[in-house]
Amino acid sequence: MARILVVDDNPNNLDVLAELFDQHDFVVLFALDGRTGLQRAESGRPDLILLDVMMANMDGFETCRKLKANSSTKDIPVIFMTALTDTTHKVKAFASGAVDYITKPFEPEEVLARVHTHLTLQQLRQDLQTKNEQLQDSLDTLHSTQEQLVQAKKMAALGRLVAGIAHEINTPVGVGITAASFLEKKSREVADLYASGKLPRSEFETYLRQSVDSTASILSNLQRAAKLIQHFKQVAIDQHSEEHHRVNLKLYFSNLFTGLQAKYEHFPYQTSLTCQEDLYVDIYPGMLVQILSQLFENSVLHGFEHAQTGTISLDIHPQGNRLFLQYRDNGKGMNPEQCERVFDPFFTTKRAQGAVGLGMHIVYNLITQTLGGTIECQSEPEQGTTFSISLPILNT
Structure with a gap:
């Protein structure tokens, strides 16, 4: 049920509007001057305010400006009701923050029509704001998810790269270690035979051939590993490494x-x-x-x-x-x-x-x-x- 605040220093106008709005199931709040209207607006949180212009101490224009300057009441739509009909006052009313302007004497049907219209517009604005907030939350969630996906993709790519590096380097290093182990074993055997004076010429010649083959294999695989490492360094090339x-x-x-x-x-x-x-x-x-x-x-x-x-x-x-x-x-x-x-x-x-x-x-x-x-x-x-x-x- 919509709440309407009527601010008017004429009790007769308040009675007429109270009867009109009561017949159409509105909750009505009243104030006889601008200062009281400001207090009622902040405490009662109405959905719409009907505001007279010509009031003592604080007129409607000033009251409206103060309503719009207050963060808790600035979004409440204000409709002026006044006997002032010249264009200058209408422009002043809109400049102070009003959404509409009804001239006195007013017709009840017109007041109801305008009130219904601006209550509907206000509800649509609130719905739109809620949708925008929900959309912003969705966008924030999407951006966060996107960041997580990007990081996950980077980590997956890094994992593939590291696995590939390990696999590629493992082969030449493994072959090199095998050849080095074989050479180390044969060297010990030849050294033992030589120390005991039992090293035949044929055994020594075989050892020399095996040494040449093993060292060639070690060198070849170390060179391949070095080439792989050079390739890997190029993958992470520094974008500031040279001038244009x-x-x-x-x-x-x-x-x-x-x-x-x-x-x-x-x-x-x-x-x-x-x-x-x-x-x-x-x-x-x-x-x-x-x-x-x-x-x-x-x-x-x-x-x-x-x-x-x-x-x-x-x-x-x-x-x-x-x-x-x-x-x-x-x-x-x-x-x-x-x-x-x-x-x-x-x-x-x-x-x-x-x-x-x-x-x-x-x-x-x-x-x-x-x-x-x-x-x-x-x-x-x-x-x-x-x-x-x-x-x-x-x-x-």
């Missing part, structure tokens, strides 16, 4: 392609570079060398496996505040599963040939985490592979 430089992109990548081709003793593949002649952009050279070198290596070792011909192309163009690079090869391509997992750490189809499976993961981290860009892969079997890269252009 302004370069002519076409000249820079042309020289880079020439250098990459020179790495391979026999390079029967064609390269193509599309870039405007006078495009100068600030870049991080070391990181782009690393990215392009890995893509290039991926094409040569995987895309062009067993192929005698092939083409690698790089299309570079700026658009707005971003630089777009499209790297393509027309090699053997990848199936959907390989394409989907190409950036996963330790994913490789060449593990038997000694591949680690971190190269494309490093590329992904460099582009997305360090350079703040994006990279996508499109590939189909026998249709080649395309990597689409978008990088923010650095501000100089």
Whole structure:
């Protein structure tokens, strides 16, 4: 049941409104002046206030301003009731915080209609505020859950990385330990035979061959472990490890392609570079060398496996505040599963040939985490592979 506070210094008006509201099941509170009205509003917490303008000591305008200045009463809708009909007073009423203005003498039906309208609007505002608070709570919960999911994903990725590191390093280290243990055992046996004067020449020659084989195995596996550790260090490359430089992109990548081709003793593949002649952009050279070198290596070792011909192309163009690079090869391509997992750490189809499976993961981290860009892969079997890269252009 709605509560209405009527503030009016005319008892006759109070009687008329009391009878009207009582007939329509409203709870009515009364006050004969502004100060009493302020007290009743704070203690009675009405749903709506009907306020006369012309009252002694404190008029309706001042009363309304004080209601709106009080945090406990500022949201209660106020309707002025007055004989003042000129526009100036109506504007003053709205400026003081009123929601409506009824002129005297009033019609009961109009008063009821306006009261019902503003009570409905007030209820809708309260419902909206409640919904907004619920929505904010939901958003806060969503953000908290999102943070937890992000952290969980990071921890899961870290767990996979650590497990992969342990697995990859364990193999060469294990082989090295086995070879070292074998060599240590044989050395003791030969030392004992030598000390006793019973070391035949054939036994010593066999020991020498075994020593050479064992030390070669130890060295090879230690070198592999060192290479793995170097790869792992690159995964966590510091994004502030180098400064950026302004370069002519076409000249820079042309020289880079020439250098990459020179790495391979026999390079029967064609390269193509599309870039405007006078495009100068600030870049991080070391990181782009690393990215392009890995893509290039991926094409040569995987895309062009067993192929005698092939083409690698790089299309570079700026658009707005971003630089777009499209790297393509027309090699053997990848199936959907390989394409989907190409950036996963330790994913490789060449593990038997000694591949680690971190190269494309490093590329992904460099582009997305360090350079703040994006990279996508499109590939189909026998249709080649395309990597689409978008990088923010650095501000100089």
